[in-house]
Amino acid sequence: MTGALLQARELRKHFPLRRSLFGRRGAVVRAVDGVSFEIMPGQTLGIVGESGCGKTTTAKLVLCLESPTEGTVEFDGQPLVGLDADGVRRYRRSVQAVFQDPYASLNPRMRVGAIVAEPLVTHEALTRGSVDGRVRELLDLVGLPARAATLFPHEFSGGQRQRIAIARALAVSPKLIVLDEPVSALDVSIRAQILNLLRDLQQRLGVSYLFIAHDLAAIAHMSHTIAVMYLGKIVEIGPAAAVARTPRHPYTQALFAAALPSHPDEARDEAVIPGEVPSPLAPPSGCRFHPRCPSAMARCATEEPALRPDGTRRVACHLYDGGPA
Amino acid sequence: MSEPLLELRGLSTHYESARGTRVTRAVDDVSLTVERGTTLGIVGESGSGKSTLALSIMRLLPPAARIVGGQIRFEGEDLLRKSPAEMRAIRGKRIAMILQDPMASLNPLFTIGDQISESLRVHEGASRKSAWTRARRLLEAVRISAPAARMTEFPHQMSGGMRQRIVGAIAVACEPRLLIADEPTTSLDLTIQAQYLSLLRDLQREHHLAMIFITHNLGIVARMCDAVAVMYAGRVVEAGPIREIFNEPAHPYTRALLESVPRLTDDSHARLPAIDGQPPDPSAPPPGCAFHPRCPQRRPRCEAEAPPVTRVGAGHTARCWLHAP
Numbered sequence: 041m042t043g044a045l046l047q048a049r050e051l052r053k054h055f056p057l058r059r060s061l062f063g064r065r066g067a068v069v070r071a072v073d074g075v076s077f078e079i080m081p082g083q084t085l086g087i088v089g090e091s092g093c094g095k096t097t098t099a100k101l102v103l104c105l106e107s108p109t110e111g112t113v114e115f116d117g118q119p120l121v122g123l124d125a126d127g128v129r130r131y132r133r134s135v136q137a138v139f140q141d142p143y144a145s146l147n148p149r150m151r152v153g154a155i156v157a158e159p160l161v162t163h164e165a166l167t168r169g170s171v172d173g174r175v176r177e178l179l180d181l182v183g184l185p186a187r188a189a190t191l192f193p194h195e196f197s198g199g200q201r202q203r204i205a206i207a208r209a210l211a212v213s214p215k216l217i218v219l220d221e222p223v224s225a226l227d228v229s230i231r232a233q234i235l236n237l238l239r240d241l242q243q244r245l246g247v248s249y250l251f252i253a254h255d256l257a258a259i260a261h262m263s264h265t266i267a268v269m270y271l272g273k274i275v276e277i278g279p280a281a282a283v284a285r286t287p288r289h290p291y292t293q294a295l296f297a298a299a300l301p302s303h304p305d306e307a308r309d310e311a312v313i314p315g316e317v318p319s320p321l322a323p324p325s326g327c328r329f330h331p332r333c334p335s336a337m338a339r340c341a342t343e344e345p346a347l348r349p350d351g352t353r354r355v356a357c358h359l360y361d362g363g364p365a
Numbered sequence: 366m367s368e369p370l371l372e373l374r375g376l377s378t379h380y381e382s383a384r385g386t387r388v389t390r391a392v393d394d395v396s397l398t399v400e401r402g403t404t405l406g407i408v409g410e411s412g413s414g415k416s417t418l419a420l421s422i423m424r425l426l427p428p429a430a431r432i433v434g435g436q437i438r439f440e441g442e443d444l445l446r447k448s449p450a451e452m453r454a455i456r457g458k459r460i461a462m463i464l465q466d467p468m469a470s471l472n473p474l475f476t477i478g479d480q481i482s483e484s485l486r487v488h489e490g491a492s493r494k495s496a497w498t499r500a501r502r503l504l505e506a507v508r509i510s511a512p513a514a515r516m517t518e519f520p521h522q523m524s525g526g527m528r529q530r531i532v533g534a535i536a537v538a539c540e541p542r543l544l545i546a547d548e549p550t551t552s553l554d555l556t557i558q559a560q561y562l563s564l565l566r567d568l569q570r571e572h573h574l575a576m577i578f579i580t581h582n583l584g585i586v587a588r589m590c591d592a593v594a595v596m597y598a599g600r601v602v603e604a605g606p607i608r609e610i611f612n613e614p615a616h617p618y619t620r621a622l623l624e625s626v627p628r629l630t631d632d633s634h635a636r637l638p639a640i641d642g643q644p645p646d647p648s649a650p651p652p653g654c655a656f657h658p659r660c661p662q663r664r665p666r667c668e669a670e671a672p673p674v675t676r677v678g679a680g681h682t683a684r685c686w687l688h689a690p
Contacts, residue, residue: 197644199643228581229410232639235627236639240636254555257628257629260627260628262634284629299584299629300584300587302583304588316527
């Protein structure tokens with residue numbers, strides 16, 4: 041498909057463990073192992089998965105905080121590999137991030153005005169007056185009063201701090217914002233406020249999001265496309281409504297079955313999938329989910345399923361690849 | 366009707382600053398009942414007093430906190446009249462507790478077998494050998510594979526989900542009548558959380574346990590509880606049977622909380638009905654009804670006078686002027 045804002049192809053990130061005493065080659069953690077996706081302008085790609093599935097490493101690759109072992113990222117049709125220093129700076133300006141913990145991501149010794157202005161000062165040559173004006177505009181955009189600029193982060197609650205982090209991310213008018221668990225640390229009554237703010241900002245500014253969360257309902261609510269990751273691989277990716285309503289991959293089905301009900305009448309003592317996520321140091325052979333999969337077949341242990349088109353989505357599972365059953 | 370297993374009457378727990386100048390009413394005039402073999406959910410945001418309530422029942426409060434009034438009747442006895450030694454005999458034996466972080470509940474220097482046997486030896490005077498055998502059976506009951514081998518391992522050798530199951534095994538070791546679980550699955554992944562919740566259900570059925578489930582997650586309440594109490598700024602603002610609360614919430618806070626949570630099947634990208642404002646500072650709650658600054662249905666009276674507890678249905682109460690006679 042064309043017109044994607046960001047296109048990732050076969051991204052891999054392998055972390056070598058420390059070499060042993062005699063310098064033998066150590067083991068390798070395949071944190072992200074061949075992941076492809078695209079993010080459309082003004083849309084949200086949601087990534088779900090449990091700890092160790094590689095969702096945060098994927099975010100770091102997109103943010104250029106890690107460089108891929110293999111694979112490419114194209115932004116606005118431009119490959120990131122081989123960008124000169126100027127190009128990297130331009131890219132960093134176009135892609136911003138909001139992290140989970142607003143207590144850790146704001147410098148406690150800087151006033152909010154300076155925090156929000158910092159990317160402007162770094163990336164744009166603006167006069168003092170126009171910086172102040174822009175800061176007021178940004179604070180207003182995220183629903184904070186102008187006098188917030190003169191206060192310190194500790195004077196704000198968690199939800200307000202997350203607004204400050206969002207204002208900072210918006211300062212240089214990015215095209216893409218990586219949201220890594222942006223509401224998980226917030227109180228229930230504040231989560232909806234922040235999700236609404238993010239949604240309104242997307243409609244007003246046309247910014248794209250890469251939204252990472254373990255809260256499936258929040259992902260389903262916010263995303264246009266959902267990618268489900270398991271042990272470094274995407275096992276299913278497709279339109280949010282399709283993936284959330286009729287999950288196809290047995291892992292996606294298990295994940296959504298494990299989601300908590302929103303009403304006691306929906307609660308069931310469903311069949312819970314057994315076992316835990318294996319170590320990414322030694323992923324199972326064949327399909328990485330096969331030791332826990334209720335529909336595993338003989339070939340799942342030996343043959344790795346490819347991510348194949350299945351209607352509007354793509355699924356990596358032998359159940360759907362039409363091969364010999 | 367027989368006496369409930371646990372009954373709180375007008376319980377108030379305050380935190381006092383060193384000079385006694387500032388008093389925080391963390392738990393303020395709370396009355397609740399827990400019937401045998403049933404599960405009561407206590408929902409609230411940070412600072413609502415739900416954890417202080419649990420610690421008050423266990424009489425494990427920090428030195429700055431003091432129970433200033435009320436009664437805690439457990440199996441017909443007032444726990445507030447018990448001596449520290451009598452409380453020690455009750456804790457772990459008749460009332461057990463599971464906390465959020467299993468690594469903090471387990472001693473890193475003792476084997477799993479030692480830690481499960483300990484409560485059996487202390488509370489039941491079991492011999493080392495019989496305690497060890499029973500501990501192994503408990504590990505089996507909480508679905509730890511290869512229990513015999515796990516007995517001699519240490520907590521750091523286990524995954525988070527296994528550690529929390531071991532804490533569960535310790536909690537049910539002495540067949541308590543009441544299990545208090547304070548956010549027991551917050552640190553677990555989704556599929557592991559589902560496994561753990563169904564394990565707790567099974568333990569509850571087998572041992573005819575009553576549970577108090579403390580959480581901020583309404584999904585867990587919908588999945589696990591028979592009754593629910595909603596706390597706001599130290600008070601129970603609404604309590605009742607689970608279906609009544611979810612189908613006909615009487616308090617505007619409960620209603621808003623239920624509506625603000627996104628649903629799995631909701632892919633409309635519409636705005637969520639959010640609650641404005643912030644949860645109050647527990648040391649300086651607003652006068653009158655503490656929710657009035659955020660309440661869409663507030664009246665002048667709400668700002669001046671705290672509403673009384675009013676019966677709105679069978680076993681269903683609310684603290685709100687909308688329902689007061």
